[in-house]
Amino acid sequence: MNSRYDFAAIEKKWRAEWEKNPINKEDDKKPKYYCLDMFPYPSGKGLHVGHWRGYVLSDVISRYKVLQGYQVLHPMGWDAFGLPAENYAIKNNVHPEISTKANIENVKRQLHEISAIYDWSREINTTDKSYYKWTQWIFARMYEKGLAYEKEMPLNWCPSCKCVLANEEATNGVCERCGSQVTKKNLRQWMLKITAYAERLLKDLDKLDWPEKVKKMQSDWIGKSYGAEVEFKVKDSDKVITVYTTRPDTLYGATFMVLSPEHKYAKELATNENKKAVEDYCYLASTKSSVDRMSDKEKTGVFTGRYGINPLNGALIPIWISDYVLADYGTGAIMCVPAHDDRDFAFAKKFNLPIVQVIKPEGEEEKELTEAYTGNGIVINSPLFNGMTVAEAKEKAPHILEEKGLGKKTVNYKLRDWVFSRQRYWGEPIPLVHCPHCGTVVVPDNQLPVELPMVESYQPTDTGESPLAAIDSWVNTTCPKCGGPAKRETNTMPQWAGSSWYFLRYTDPHNDKELASKEALKKWAPVDMYVGGVEHAVLHLLYARFYTKFLYDIGVIDFDEPFIRLFNQGMINKDGSKMSKSKGNIVSPDELVKKYGCDSLRMYELFVGPPEVDSEWDDSGIDGVFRYLSRVWKFVYANKDKNLTPTKESEFIKNTMITQITQRLNALSTNTVVSGFMEYTTKMIDLAKEQGGIDKSCIDTLLILLAPFTPHLAEELWSQMGHKGSVFSAKWPEADKSKLVVDEITIPLQINGKFRENIVVDTDCDKETIINKAKEALATRLEGKTIVKEIYVPKKIVNIVIK
RNA sequence: GCCGGUGUGGCGGAAUUGGCAGACGCACGUGACUCAAAAUCACGCGGAGACAAUCCGUGCCGGUUCGAGUCCGGCCACCGGCACCA
Numbered sequence: 001m002n003s004r005y006d007f008a009a010i011e012k013k014w015r016a017e018w019e020k021n022p023i024n025k026e027d028d029k030k031p032k033y034y035c036l037d038m039f040p041y042p043s044g045k046g047l048h049v050g051h052w053r054g055y056v057l058s059d060v061i062s063r064y065k066v067l068q069g070y071q072v073l074h075p076m077g078w079d080a081f082g083l084p085a086e087n088y089a090i091k092n093n094v095h096p097e098i099s100t101k102a103n104i105e106n107v108k109r110q111l112h113e114i115s116a117i118y119d120w121s122r123e124i125n126t127t128d129k130s131y132y133k134w135t136q137w138i139f140a141r142m143y144e145k146g147l148a149y150e151k152e153m154p155l156n157w158c159p160s161c162k163c164v165l166a167n168e169e170a171t172n173g174v175c176e177r178c179g180s181q182v183t184k185k186n187l188r189q190w191m192l193k194i195t196a197y198a199e200r201l202l203k204d205l206d207k208l209d210w211p212e213k214v215k216k217m218q219s220d221w222i223g224k225s226y227g228a229e230v231e232f233k234v235k236d237s238d239k240v241i242t243v244y245t246t247r248p249d250t251l252y253g254a255t256f257m258v259l260s261p262e263h264k265y266a267k268e269l270a271t272n273e274n275k276k277a278v279e280d281y282c283y284l285a286s287t288k289s290s291v292d293r294m295s296d297k298e299k300t301g302v303f304t305g306r307y308g309i310n311p312l313n314g315a316l317i318p319i320w321i322s323d324y325v326l327a328d329y330g331t332g333a334i335m336c337v338p339a340h341d342d343r344d345f346a347f348a349k350k351f352n353l354p355i356v357q358v359i360k361p362e363g364e365e366e367k368e369l370t371e372a373y374t375g376n377g378i379v380i381n382s383p384l385f386n387g388m389t390v391a392e393a394k395e396k397a398p399h400i401l402e403e404k405g406l407g408k409k410t411v412n413y414k415l416r417d418w419v420f421s422r423q424r425y426w427g428e429p430i431p432l433v434h435c436p437h438c439g440t441v442v443v444p445d446n447q448l449p450v451e452l453p454m455v456e457s458y459q460p461t462d463t464g465e466s467p468l469a470a471i472d473s474w475v476n477t478t479c480p481k482c483g484g485p486a487k488r489e490t491n492t493m494p495q496w497a498g499s500s501w502y503f504l505r506y507t508d509p510h511n512d513k514e515l516a517s518k519e520a521l522k523k524w525a526p527v528d529m530y531v532g533g534v535e536h537a538v539l540h541l542l543y544a545r546f547y548t549k550f551l552y553d554i555g556v557i558d559f560d561e562p563f564i565r566l567f568n569q570g571m572i573n574k575d576g577s578k579m580s581k582s583k584g585n586i587v588s589p590d591e592l593v594k595k596y597g598c599d600s601l602r603m604y605e606l607f608v609g610p611p612e613v614d615s616e617w618d619d620s621g622i623d624g625v626f627r628y629l630s631r632v633w634k635f636v637y638a639n640k641d642k643n644l645t646p647t648k649e650s651e652f653i654k655n656t657m658i659t660q661i662t663q664r665l666n667a668l669s670t671n672t673v674v675s676g677f678m679e680y681t682t683k684m685i686d687l688a689k690e691q692g693g694i695d696k697s698c699i700d701t702l703l704i705l706l707a708p709f710t711p712h713l714a715e716e717l718w719s720q721m722g723h724k725g726s727v728f729s730a731k732w733p734e735a736d737k738s739k740l741v742v743d744e745i746t747i748p749l750q751i752n753g754k755f756r757e758n759i760v761v762d763t764d765c766d767k768e769t770i771i772n773k774a775k776e777a778l779a780t781r782l783e784g785k786t787i788v789k790e791i792y793v794p795k796k797i798v799n800i801v802i803k
Numbered sequence: 804g805c806c807g808g809u810g811u812g813g814c815g816g817a818a819u820u821g822g823c824a825g826a827c828g829c830a831c832g833u834g835a836c837u838c839a840a841a842a843u844c845a846c847g848c849g850g851a852g853a854c855a856a857u858c859c860g861u862g863c864c865g866g867u868u869c870g871a872g873u874c875c876g877g878c879c880a881c882c883g884g885c886a887c888c889a
């Protein structure tokens with residue numbers, strides 16, 4: 001090694017050394033820290049500099065924690081089931097198991113370039129039999145507890161993936177995976193009762209140190225609302241229609257009712273002369289795709305010929321059918337108050353239905369409405385609620401209804417149960433058997449895993465049947481209960497199944513008796529810091545929370561939230577847009593590592609912008625970081641043997657550097673950490689020039705602080721400084737506050753709030769002296785003016801107000 | 804439509820509780836070294852101005868304050884989430 005910064009040689013040397021002597025050893029005397037990346041899907045496309053960002057950040061955090069004296073769990077693995085592998089397999093006639101294996105090798109090689117302190121002995125792969133055995137085991141427990149059930153209903157169907165989708169995968173009516181428009185298909189599918197956990201999933205968000213944005217997305221998705229169920233009798237019928245409303249305060253304003261086309265009474269209720277029209281309408285609605293149904297803002301509907309009775313005033317109100325009412329929310333039927341709801345207003349206008357105003361804005365006269373009034377105000381035209389504010393009436397109405405036996409207070413959630421089965425090959429088989437005698441039978445634990453058969457053809461079908469259904473030798477089995485002939489469940493699990501609990505498996509990845517031992521879980525879990533993209537806000541993160549709560553309830557784990565802290569790193573864009581192969585704007589880390597070294601790229605990834613914000617990639621920006629590291633190298637090389645005694649100046653620089661870097665790193669403001677390094681290093685270089693050298697402790701401190709960011713450089717220079725062990729066996733420095741005290745401070749002077757000049761004063765100087773000094777300094781500017789006010793903010797600023 | 808976020812030089816971005824706007828870096832310019840170039844080092848780098856004093860300047864308009872990028876009110880633009888959930 002010489003005075004040139006030969007990153008290639010340094011990085012090769014230390015990578016080999018760390019391989020032999022890992023810097024992060026388990027040591028139960030130390031407190032634990034579990035720092036986790038969202039594990040990747042092993043795509044054939046490999047990694048770009050955007051992927052590096054999160055991995056570098058989590059590695060910096062992990063190494064920082066090592067230096068702070070923690071034993072750190074920082075694992076890596078593969079979320080390897082899923083459609084891309086399967087589609088690739090179909091297209092290229094390569095079995096997904098083979099292409100997945102090849103992709104993993106490639107991505108793993110790329111990950112090694114980051115030099116993260118992953119513990120590869122804990123590597124997991126969701127497609128390993130020894131792993132998905134436990135994915136199936138969890139499903140079996142859910143089935144036993146009644147949380148997994150089969151149901152036939154209209155489901156989101158992706159015609160391109162030939163597969164059903166969960167609600168979370170079909171937002172905006174578009175397939176989350178491929179972007180195709182989702183249609184509805186009536187199918188019998190396996191569901192998980194995530195709605196049973198709606199309240200806890202909502203409430204426990206409070207416990208989490210997560211970005212507010214993600215918590216908000218989850219709570220909106222769960223969508224809790226408070227309201228009432230109200231019963232409406234039907235004239236000339238014994239039927240009672242229950243509606244759900246969040247506005248019981250407007251009950252007197254209900255002038256019609258609407259049932260969804262799928263409502264159980266929709267067709268029955270129609271009078272003879274309306275029957276045909278109602279049936280036609282319901283049929284038409286059933287053929288519409290969810291996209292059409294959502295995007296059709298123009299209201300449609302049909303009258304049943306029947307009337308409901310308003311329970312409070314006995315008014316007869318017509319009952320209509322319309323597809324703007326959703327069958328699977330609330331009761332599938334609503335009371336309509338056109339005066340105070342936009343949708344009801346539009347419907348009333350279109351079909352010429354009466355509008356009765358029951359709320360008026362406070363202090364205004366009642367006047368004809370040209371649009372629905374949805375704001376606050378005073379209740380009118382409502383004998384039981386007149387004069388109340390909206391809030392009061394909302395609160396009291398449900399109680400009044402309850403007393404009269406007309407309804408009850410209730411809550412509703414937007415969250416729906418999770419459609420859990422998929423009609424594809426490359427996923428975990430659902431461990432159930434259908435027996436003609438015993439019905440559905442769960443596969444006993446000692447027969448798990450139910451292995452995915454190795455077959456050559458697994459084309460998806462249009463029928464809603466899994467390709468596994470065509471494999472007779474696999475489908476036909478014996479019933480675990482009665483031993484008679486039976487058939488296997490042929491659907492597989494969604495990709496989210498394996499990722500909903502993988503963070504538990506890392507604690508004890510080779511256990512074949514349990515998904516992880518109690519001791520291992522106790523030692524490491526839950527995850528202290530979870531780093532990944534925001535795109536999983538209502539998918540993976542919601543599912544993982546649900547699984548965790550379930551496993552907590554059945555006593556497998558003793559915590560009920562998986563990720564204490566979540567950090568969403570921003571995307572890295574190139575030329576203003578997300579990197580993608582089709583746009584041809586992918587920046588590969590491989591050449592950058594070759595040209596500048598791993599350390600430079602690591603540091604630049606963190607310097608490019610605030611880590612939580614999307615940033616634009618600029619290739620030439622990395623030059624600045626590389627120059628900086630070369631400067632560090634030269635500086636340390638030039639001064640390592642001088643060994644001066646510490647001076648007041650050097651102590652001040654060193655201790656402010658420790659304070660600043662630590663503070664910024666704790667705030668995960670990595671871009672300002674890097675700028676801080678540059679600033680303080682320059683100060684040291686200048687001081688060294690001035691003093692003819694610098695003391696060893698300054699350099700040592702700089703190297704320890706740099707170590708999480710540029711581990712190879714720090715490690716090499718650390719050994720050049722004459723230290724025996726690794727820089728990571730050093731301790732993260734603490735600032736000596738007594739060295740931060742200065743004798744003199746610079747005070748900016750303002751006149752009328754405008755900066756004029758600086759003065760330097762003794763730190764303990766009092767107000768009067770400072771004001772006088774300020775006036776002296778500003779004498780020519782103050783000449784002939786009247787001083788109105790003198791402001792001195794201690795150690796901050798002086799402002800003289802003049803006229 | 805509803806909800807959230809963000810607007811600061813040519814660019815990425817700094818700026819504790821309101822207290823010197825533009826740290827740090829990129830790009831650019833000038834100089835030193837060199838036969839020359841690269842690398843490196845030094846200096847400059849928001850706009851206007853006789854490139855002096857000074858004035859203007861953090862999306863726009865207004866307010867509070869001795870003092871506003873920061874707080875308040877009203878807009879505008881862009882990005883993200885949800886979208887007939889009664």
